[in-house]
Amino acid sequence: MRSHLESLEDAKKGHIVTLVELNDVRKVYPLGKTEVEAVKGVSFCIEQGDFVSIAGPSGSGKSTILNMIGCIDVPTAGTVTIDGRKTGGLKDRDITRLRHEVIGFIFQSFNLIPVLDVYENIEFPLLLGKQKPDKKATREWIDYLIAEVGLSQWRKHKPNELSGGQRQRVAIARALVTKPKIVLADEPTANLDSKTGEQIIELMKKINREMDTTFIFSTHDQKIVTIADHIIRLMDGNVIENLRKGVNADAMCASAQAQEE
């Protein structure tokens, strides 16, 4: 597993680093006595620093794919590789650590811890790590994130004292606090009005540019989809379009293509 700084260095040097690779991934859910195939042999790659939109209508498999990339669900068949590690067969402890170190989450319903205030919610993932974080550095970093998401005046407020947009900003700061390589956002604008939704996506894009953090978000909102520089469209569990920076990106990863070239 490469560090975020090493990946950044590679990116600066113009190297393309593949962070996510799905290879012929299938996911079957039991539904009563029958089975539902939510994802039907999907393959694609996501590169370092991409701003990725996984688009498609309800039931197309967006959330299932996002869950598998986020290591909170495992494929029935095929492989999911995150930052060079195949997630299948990892023990619960290892996969928890992988999530903690590599991935940040932004949820549709914000999912802030109700009893913690803004600062504490953002700090929370740092406290789950094995190493005790440096207090001063942590405070400065969290304050920076709070300022970045525009919530400096709200740092001592509880989630129920904030608007939907403010809560999602807290969630974005929380997702970034561990400096993850990937931030996953499952329909982050679904519970927001269109104006606030656009602001949130703009904020994510800004952070993506400034920090070179890879953002992968699912949405069915066409307006938001167009902001992404890598769009993966799904329909009935299949990829129907995979456009990276306006170019068709097939199953072979860009990094592999670059190497071949």
Add this chain to the structure above:
Amino acid sequence: MPVILSIAFRNLREHRLKTVIIASLIALGMFLLVLGNSIIDTGKAGIHESFVRSFSGDILVGPPGKDNAKPSLFGGGFGGPNMEPTKTVPDYKNTYEYLKAVPGVEVVDPQVYGAAQIELTEDWRAFVGFFGVDIAAYSAMFPDNLEILQGHFLAEGEEGVMIPEKVYLEALEKTKVDMKPGEKIKLMGFGGGTKIKFLPVAGVFRFKSSNTALRDIGFMDISSLRYLQGMVVGAVSQIKIDDTAQNLMDSDIASLDSFFDDDGVVSEAPGTTTKSLSQASLDNILGDTSNRAELVKADAGAWHYILLRTKDGVDPAAVIKDLNADFKSRNMDLVALDWEGAAGVVASFVVAAQTFFLILVIIISIVSVIVIMNTMVVSIIERTAEIGTMRALGANKSYIRKIFMTETFTLSVVGGLIGLVLAGILLFVLNRTGLPAPHSLFEIIFGGKIMHPVLSWVSAAQALGIMLLVGIVSSLYPTMVALRIQPVKAMQSN
């Protein structure tokens, strides 16, 4: 404050209803446990005190009964006719001397217990238990346990009964017969066949200890009690019969007839001397009770058990242990018991109360566990998204477990302390006002009509332990449910 504590405490505050339900249950359990245990412990201490000081001494030594039944102060039965003959101390004289010489033993007091029926009128009869005692030894063992209401306590060698106040008053009320000192009353014993004896009342008394269980027990001179119990009386057992007399007793009726015929030993002119009968000579013959006094002495023969009082600072339990080991090694048919064993049925009332209370505690604990478990499961279901989010953000299972364990531990301690404080306050009030026994059965458990319960700190610590255990046990399943929540639930919480 570590974030786990912070989350746990704030969640308890946030989910107030759940917190109040669980803490109240634990507080109620703690309250009942501490209150019940303190009452039982106070009762037991009262019974212990009254028994050791008034009835049993520190140790009872006696022969085991049928099927190795433990000897008791009340022989094979209590409060009714003792139909099963109680075994007597074997080789009494040597046993008595042996016990007197045991290091740490201060007083040795042999006793007999038996029930007899007092019959005052054709319609009124009462079974009364009697202690037959060696007056000197009994007075040394229990110098200040009786309150003589009428008459006097039996003197050494005096024939008579001491009537307990309760029996005296009942008889007076029902029959108008006043069993005042000097009155002769009819007593019937049933040991080895029905026996009747008329005995004078020496006095009416009550035990200074208010133990209700022993309000029916009186005293009888040892010789009369042995007679009524069909026990081998010392006077008979000590008669030495030579071969001639034995042959005579064994001879048949015909030979006995021939013994008294004209040719027999009785001559027509027996060599008798005539003496004038005077009051002085009659007193000389009939008033001399020295033989009888000799026969009822402690070493005369049959005693049911021997009570021992240990010296100050000597642990009776250690003496009992040594005695039993010694009895075994010497092959003596004796066992030594503490006051609880000696109290027999009376102590078993306390044991029964404790058992009943234990069952109550188990029921309360099970109900509490179920209610707490359900409440927590509901709470966990409500917090599925929160738990899933924590897992998704990188919290491992042990982190989630710690949060729930902290919550449960906090609830148990807080609830437990609330219950303890409430029980302490109530016990303080009851100690001041006194707790009247609601029923005569409770009087035995209470050790009297009114109890002044004191908080038992040992019980309080035990109760707190039980409540913590209840809290932990009831959180096991909910925690398991919480640990099963997968991070994907965070995504599905829309």
